[in-house]
Amino acid sequence: MGKKVTIRDIAKESGVSTTTVSRLLNHVEGYCSKDTEQRVWAAIERLNYHPSKIARSLVTQKTNLIGVIFPDIYNSFFQDLFRGVEEYASRLGYQLILCNTDGNSKKERDYLLSLAENLTDGIIISTSNAKDDNTTIVDLHKKGFPIVTVERYGKELKDVPRILFANREAEEQVVDYLYRSGHRRIAYISGPSNAVNANRRQEGFRNGLSKNGLLVDDSLILTGDYKLESGQECMRRLLDEHGCGDRKKPDFTAVMAGNDLMAIGAVRAILERGLQIPDDISVIGCDGTMLADLIRPQIGTIRLGGIEMGKKAAEYLISEIKSEDTGEKKVIFQPQLHLDGRIKTIEE
Amino acid sequence: MGKKVTIRDIAKESGVSTTTVSRLLNHVEGYCSKDTEQRVWAAIERLNYHPSKIARSLVTQKTNLIGVIFPDIYNSFFQDLFRGVEEYASRLGYQLILCNTDGNSKKERDYLLSLAENLTDGIIISTSNAKDDNTTIVDLHKKGFPIVTVERYGKELKDVPRILFANREAEEQVVDYLYRSGHRRIAYISGPSNAVNANRRQEGFRNGLSKNGLLVDDSLILTGDYKLESGQECMRRLLDEHGCGDRKKPDFTAVMAGNDLMAIGAVRAILERGLQIPDDISVIGCDGTMLADLIRPQIGTIRLGGIEMGKKAAEYLISEIKSEDTGEKKVIFQPQLHLDGRIKTIEE
């Protein structure tokens, strides 16, 4: 790498003190004559000087680094989240350290501590598994370390800045929509019971039924694990247990799934039986993935607004870092339904 | 954050010098009695001390940070690449700074300089647009800064460690496979002409035809832009211009696309016309995305091995950082064809 050019070299080269060079570099106004300024910039150019972020960080106790922790880069919600955070944070000069936990609590804890203790100015964490231990997060927050949670639940987090998604309302609204479209019996394929958002979505589904005066039939509610195969498997069981009439049409007219992947699994099972989508069964997923738009027949889905959530998370975090706004930080993002043209309308 | 606990506090608390504490922290053996050691660890525990990575970095001139620059987190190849890099690098104590360039050369240059000059120990960059300026990369490499390129071309990069994919061979092998399956007329939807890998893939297609004694018919080769819609559009034109016989079956039996997204677009256009896949037309994409496995009818695809490429990139980079192996670093990854059961076999 050759010999490293330091601020001292620039000072010497342009005949001023390192103080002056530093001020110029940091755009501290009114401390420098135009003349000196020219000389310094020229020296910087000539020696191809680049200030050391590390040295600066040691003094200022700021690294301009933000840690982003989530389970899985393959999941489109987290891709959206990352892009949102990046868009907002990079404008303000922050760079992002990305960590995948793979749903592993130990990894998560290690990353949290490693990033928090001495490297990043703050952390955005989004890992929605119920088994996650919130203790580390709460401890960091209490110590005054800037941290923002996204889609993470637990009342011990109530003082931690957080971004949430209206999971219940989302599924409730889908039921409303289906009801208005004439559907009266709706099946549900839930995500795994250890995932908080899966439970909330299922609750929303149940509330939606009750609210519209429909019976909650537990034989129409099965539980998968968010993977495609489980959606397919659950759908097969639903069709086996609820088939009737010609072409084994089921006694329900729509199926909702806790995420898009399971919904696509359901699509497979439905097509296997020679049934039509949405004519025989309307299918609705959740997450608003590209898949839901791409596959044919197309399925209904719910967009979470990951990009907007990411931007908001970054906004909250940077505000915490700069200690600008000490008020409560909490926002619940509302669902965007993508159902038009993807749902069968049933005439009475 | 309260008062920061430093190495000096630990030294005072346990009655030794900071030198001794530092040695213990860094596991420098043979400089400490068991007895002292106990006292120091106890003090570290008691005061909840965490060494400052920043301060250490300033002395050692290593940050244990690796920069990863690529166009787009939404692209599955780069997701694989990232996971590969992460898997290898995190084991060795490195953390990753991720930057998306969106194919913007200015962003790319800014990220390169910003990461290189004073923050990361090395950079892995994968942005395959031909318009990219390789100058910055070559300059950094010449200055001795560790850098590894992935799927990036240009003979000025010949001394830079690099990971490549056998784009030509991939398409050539697909043609071989199709030929063996009885196909004699094959259409091609190419990626944009400013993308180096698109051109190489098309070259491979052409070579494959010639090698198997087939005519290269330029009216069967169209150019898209790697997006789904362009694949659909190109396919419509192919069907318009080459339709014949019953149900407007075309005079070719297979279509290859420069990536999976365009292949899926082609699928749409084919189904629009009421044609069957693969019975009327076999469709083959490239990239091995999840989409290619998920959609029905399923399409053939080529896996690039992004995870393995990422691991290798990390291995090269860390070897450069540690100046361990100064030999030439270059590897070309071979394609993995996923065609079985996705291609029509044509009996003679």
Place this chain on the structure above:
DNA sequence: CTGAAAGCGCTTACAG
């Protein structure tokens, strides 16, 4: 408008 000096929190020869 400008600078000397202290200090951020570590590591590492060097000396014992």
Place this chain on the structure above:
DNA sequence: CTGAAAGCGCTTACAG
């Protein structure tokens, strides 16, 4: 086995 001291490359009161 242990420590005093210099130094990594900056910023920032403080003094002029």
